[in-house]
Amino acid sequence: MEPKNKEDLPNENVPEVNFDEDDKNNKSRIAIGVLAVLLVASLIYIVFSVKARNDLEEKEQLTQQELVETSARLEAISIELDQKIEEIEKLGGDVEELKLAKEQVEQEKEQLRRSSNVQISRLRQRVQGYETLLKNKDEEIAHLKEVNETLLTENTELKTQQNEMQATLSTLEEDKGKLEEQVAHAARLKAENIRVYAVNKRGKEREGEFKGRQIEKLKMAFGIEENDVAPIEGKDIMVRIIEPEGNVLFDVATGSGTFMVDGKEEFYTAKQEILFDNTRQQLTFLYEKPSEFSPGNYTLEIYTDDYLMGSKNFTVK
CATH class of the missing domain: 2.60.40.1930 (Macroglobulin (MG2) domain)
Structure with missing residues (x-):
């Protein structure tokens, strides 16, 4: 059957559309986008990983520094405890609390030497407690010194009075001896x-x-x-x-x-x-x-x- 007119016949000069090539182009664009997303995600991951590692290293360095400082404070507290014990003993005060604190400090130092797995916050609190104790003992020492100075003054006054009394007694004994000698001489018969x-x-x-x-x-x-x-x-x-x-x-x-x-x-x-x-x-x-x-x-x-x-x-x- 022949076509009704020329217009109904296909135009031989119109190019044909290639659907396979378009699909390939779309897939390429998608792949590139996915790769870009993955690349960005990788970069973000790398950045956060580096930051996290740096934060961890900084935290570890800070913790180690705190441990060193705390250890030094414990050593200083141990020395000061010895000094306070000796000073309070000389003043006649009670040193049992200080001796107990000294034992605890030595245990803390030994634990710190044996293990780095120490709760720094707990240790800082203990150190603060020891420092508060030493501060209180400073006040106690000042009070004991004041009491001892008062006692020394009173003792000096008592010794002065005792020396005066002794001198008076010596004078009385001397006078008594002279009197007895005079009486004995006066009692001689002639x-x-x-x-x-x-x-x-x-x-x-x-x-x-x-x-x-x-x-x-x-x-x-x-x-x-x-x-x-x-x-x-x-x-x-x-x-x-x-x-x-x-x-x-x-x-x-x-x-x-x-x-x-x-x-x-x-x-x-x-x-x-x-x-x-x-x-x-x-x-x-x-x-x-x-x-x-x-x-x-x-x-x-x-x-x-x-x-x-x-x-x-x-x-x-």
Whole structure:
């Protein structure tokens, strides 16, 4: 069948459309877009990964620095604790709390040396607690020093008072000793009216100078002065007759003996025991020498206890 007209016939000069080529172009554009998206995503991932790694490294560096600083603070706290313990002990304060803190600090230091896996925030809190404790102890030390200074002042005043009292007591003791010495000296008995007589064979007495051949016996008489200070008590009264040559007339058969004077043993010629009653007692001694008295100056000494009561010189021609 032939076409109705020319217009209904296909135009041989119109080019044909290639649908396969368009599809290929579209696919290429899509692939390029996907690749671009992937590239951008990769870049974003790389950027964030680098940033995250940098942040992690910075955080690790910061944590390590904090650990070093905290370790140094722990070491300083340990040293300061030792100083505070020593200082408070000297001031007489209680150091049990500080010693416990010292043990805990040493445990923290040991744990820090053995492991880096430490909660830095917890450790910082512990360090702050130790530092607060040390600050409080500074206040306690200041208070203890104030108390000790007060006690020192009071102690110094007490020592001053004690020294003053001791000086007063020493003065009183010295005065007492002087007084006792004065009393003892005042209580010494004294002989009065000392007389020496030569008694011949007929019993006649002669005073003054006399010849040796006229002496059968020596009579010595004296009184004891009144003394209200001397106590009423028994006394030994000793007489010593000293020859011109310095020897003491001594004869055990007639009652001679020895006594102590100023720590030295001395001879006495005769002795009597009396009760001193402060009545101005009168005493008489008779001494008969076995042989004739040598001419010269003689001395009669009268003693009681360890002191001299009086003396008298006489001469034998």
